[in-house]
Amino acid sequence: MDVVVFRLSDFSGYSNNNNGEIRKENDKTVVEDKYFYNLEDAEERKLFELLVESVKQFNKNRALALEIPIDENEEPADTNSNEMYQLQEEIHEFPTPSQEMSDPEVLVSKIIDLNLKTGQVYTKNYTCLITCIVEPSPQSAEYIRGRKFDVTLEIRSRFDRAGRNYFLEYILSNSLTPKFFEYFSTPWGTSEIWEWLIVYLFKYYLEKAYRKGVFKKYVEYRYNDPMYKGSADIVEHIKRNIPFTGSIAYKKIELSHDNEITRLILATYDFLKMRYPNAARTILNPKIKAFRAISAIKELVSLNSTRPETIRRVIANASEKISHPYYKEYEDVRRVCLNILRTRGIRIQSEHRADFFALLINISKLWEIFLGSVFVRNFHGEIICESQKEINVFFRDRSLRFLPDFYLEYRGRRVVVDAKYKNNWSKFLDTMDFNLIKNDYLQLVNYIYVTKASAGLIIFPGFTTAVGNYCLNEDVASFKFDNLEPFLYVFKVSIPINEEKRDEWARIFEKNLNNMLISVKNLLTS
Template sequence: MKRMMKLIKTTDNNGRGEPFDAALHLGNLKKLSAKPLCELDLAEHPNLLIFPSDFKVNGDDIGNQHIFTIDENRLLTGNIMGFIGYNNTQVSIRSRFATNDTNDYFLHYMLQRVFAINLFDLKFGTNNEGVFNFLIYLFPEFLKRAIRQGVYKEYQTRNYNDANVKGRIDIARHIRQNISFTGKIAYTTREYSTDNHVTQLVRHTIEYLAVHPLGSNVLYNDEETRNAVSGICQATPTYNRKELRSVINCNLRPLSHPFFIEYRNLQLLCLQILQHEEIRYGNDNNNQIYGILYDGAWLWEEYLNTVLRDIGFLHPKNKIGEGGIHIFTDKVGREKAMPDYHRSDIVLDAKYKRYSDWSAVSRDDRNQLIAYMHLYNTVNSGFIVPLENSDIKMTRSLSGRGGTMSIIGMNVSTICDNFKDFCSHMAKEEKLLKEKIAQICDCSRIEHT
C-alpha cells in the first residue's frame, strides 16, 4: 500500500529554523537527526548516498555534522544539502542561494560541473521523483571512475561438470550427475573472477537504464562510458535478469576494500537506482533511511576547482595529504600548508559563506590565508564566496611584508526562467571571476615593479 509522504522544505544554514508538524514528523525527524553522519551505518541504510563518501577528505569535518538539528518544533540546518526521508517523512534541503521554492538551479549546476554530466533536460523539483532521477545522470561518471581502477575481481566458488578437472572433486554431486560414466567429473573450484556480485549489480543497473526513458542517452553519451559499459557486459557472462533480487541482497553490505573505493560509491549508487521504485512508493521500506546528501562546502570547493584549473591553479588534495608544501624546511612531520587553490602569484580559499564585507571574515580564516601567503611566497590572496544578486570584489592592502587580500564574489542567485539560462548566467560569472583574479594580480604586479 502506498504511504502518504509529507515533504518538509528548507534551506542549508537555516539558523532561524523551519517549522514542522510535531505530531506528524517529530519521531521520524529525531531518528534522522540523532547521529552525526560518521555514525550512520551505511550498511544498514544502503539507500542513503552521501558526498563526499569519505568523510575524512573534507576539512570542514562533515563526518561530525548532523543532517539537521531540532529546536522545539523547528528544523535547523547546517552545510548539508539534498534530500532525505524516513518512513513517511521527507526533507528537502535546498541551497540557501536558490531563488525560489521549486528549482534549485545553483545546487544542480554545481553537481553538473563536479560530476561532468549534462543536465539540460532534467526536470527539476524538490520531490522524491526529481531527486532520484538525478541518480541516473550520476551513473556514467561513477562507472568511469570505478573502471579506471580496473574491473572489480574477487574469489568466486564455481561448480563444474566436465573433463577439465582443476579443483576439488565433489563426490556426492559426481555420483548424482554422472552415475553412468560419460567422461565428466563434477568438481568445485575457487576462481579470481570479474563475474561477481558487484559487477553483476552494475550489469543489472546498465540493463535497467538501457530501457529507461532517461537512461539510454547517458549510457552512450561518450566513448569512455560506452567502453565501460561494454567492459562490464563482457565481464558478466552469467547475467540473468531474474536474479535481480538475489544480486541486490548480496550487495547490501558496502565494499570495504581500500583499493576499490570507487566501486563502493558505484555499488551504493546502483542500489539506489535499482531500488528506486521501492523507495518511491514506500514498499518494504519502513524504518529505512534513504536519500542523497551533499556537503555544501565540499561541493562549492570542488565546483570552483573546475573553473580555476583552466587558468593554472593547483588544487591540493588537502583533505588527504596530497600536494601542498611542508611547513618546516626539514620536512619532519606531516604538517603541510594546503590552500584550496594556489598559483605562483596568488593563493585562494573557497568559502561557502556570506562574506558581504570584511566584518564577516573570521580571524581564523584571515590568519590562515596570511600564513599561506608567507609559506607560498605570494603577494596576493583571496576568498571566493557565493553571493545573492550582488557583485563584489573588495581588496585591501596588508601591513608588514605587504601584499593584498580580497573578497571575490560570484552572483549565483539570479532569477532565470529555465536551467539553460542559468547555465549561461554562470558561464558569464565564471568568466568575470577569472577577470577579477587577473585584475588583482596585474595591479599587484604593477605596484611591485
C-alpha cells in the same frame, strides 16, 4: 500512510527572520524553510518529532547514504606523521547551541543539527535528498506513536528556490566532468535532478573501476562428466552416479568474469534503465566508457536481472566486501549498486518506497571545485593556477601541513585564494562584525605567510544586493583591509534570485562571474 515533506536550505537556522510555512499539497504536508518549531503547539511538535526520527534514521543508516564524488584526487591526511594545520571552520552562521543555550540537548548529524529542547534547526554544508519510512518508537509522543509516516527531507542550496535548482545545476554541470552541462540542458523539477545524479553516480564509479578491465575472480564450478579435473565431489557423485554412469562429479575453481559483482552491475544497469529511462538513456549513452563496460560485461555474463527474486539473490551473493587490492575501485561500484538496488532507486512521487534512501552533495567543496575549473578555463595558462598544493612547515619534531584552496601566479606575483561558500562573509560586509570571519581571516593570513604570497583573496557567492560602500558594481563586491599595506581582498560573486527562465539566470550569473575574474586578473597583472 501520512506523507510529510521537509524543504530546507543549506547553512540556515533559527536566526532567519522568515520562519517558513506549513501547508497541505494534495495528500501530503509540506514544511517549507521552517527552522524553529513551537513545541507547545501540538501540530508543530508532531512535525518536529518526525524530523527528529528522520535524522535518527539517517545517523543509523549513514553507511547506506550515497554521496556525489566531488574531488577524486583528494586524499585523507596522514594523522600519524603530520598534523593538519587547519583552523576549525564554523559550521553555523549564528551562535552554536553550546554558545547560546545552557544545558542543550542537540541531535547532531552530518547534514543537520536539531535542538531537542527548543525546537531549533541548523543545516550545514550539504544539500541532500533523504527519504524514509518513519515508525516512531514506543517512547515517542502519543500522537505519532503506532503510526507510519512517509518522510522526505530535502536540503537545497540557499541560492535556489523550490522547483528551480539553477545554481546547483550550473555548478554541478561545470565541476563534475567535461560536457556534463549537456545533461542539464532543460530545467528539471526537484525530484528529477536527484534521479539523474543517481545514474551519474553509477556511471562515475563504473568508469573509474573499468580502467582495470572487467572484474574477475576465482569461482567454484561443479561438473558431472567424464572429463575429470579438479577435486572429486563425493556426496554429489553418490547421488547422481550410482550405479556408475560413466560420469564423475567434481569441483573446479576457475578465474571467471561471470561472478556476483558483474551480475550486480548488470542488475543495477537494467534497474536504472527501467526506473529512470530518460536519465539512463542520456548519461549511459553508447559514446561513453560506462556503456562500453556494460557491453563488455554482457558479452561475458548472462543474467535475467529484472525479476525480483533474481535481484534478491544478486544482492545476497554480492554482500561480501572486495578485498583484492587490484580491484579496489570495484568496491565503490559494489557499494553504490547495492545501495541503489536495496533502496529501489527512490523516486519522490513513487508508490513503491524503501525504508531509507539518502543522496548527499558537499556543496562547500563543490563551490571550491567549481571555482578551480573556472580559473583554469578562463586564464588559459597566462596565469598559473594550482589547487590544494600541499605545503609542509617543519617545527621541532613535527611538521605542519597547509592546504590552501588555490594559489594564482603571474610573473612571480602570487596570491592565495580561499573559496568560501558559507554566508558569514556576506554578513561581515553588511555588519563589519569581525567575529563572523575571524577564523577564516587567521587561516588565510597563515596561508599568505607560508606561501610567501603578496595577497590573499576570499571568493564567495552572495545574493545580488548592495553592500554599503564596498560595492564595485552591481555584480561583484570587493573589500580591502588596510594594514601596513593592502593584502587581503574579498570578492562576492552575485547570484541572481528573481529570474524565472534558466537561460536568463545563467546569462546574468556568467556576467557576474566574468566581472569577478576581471577583477582578480587586474589585481595580479597591475
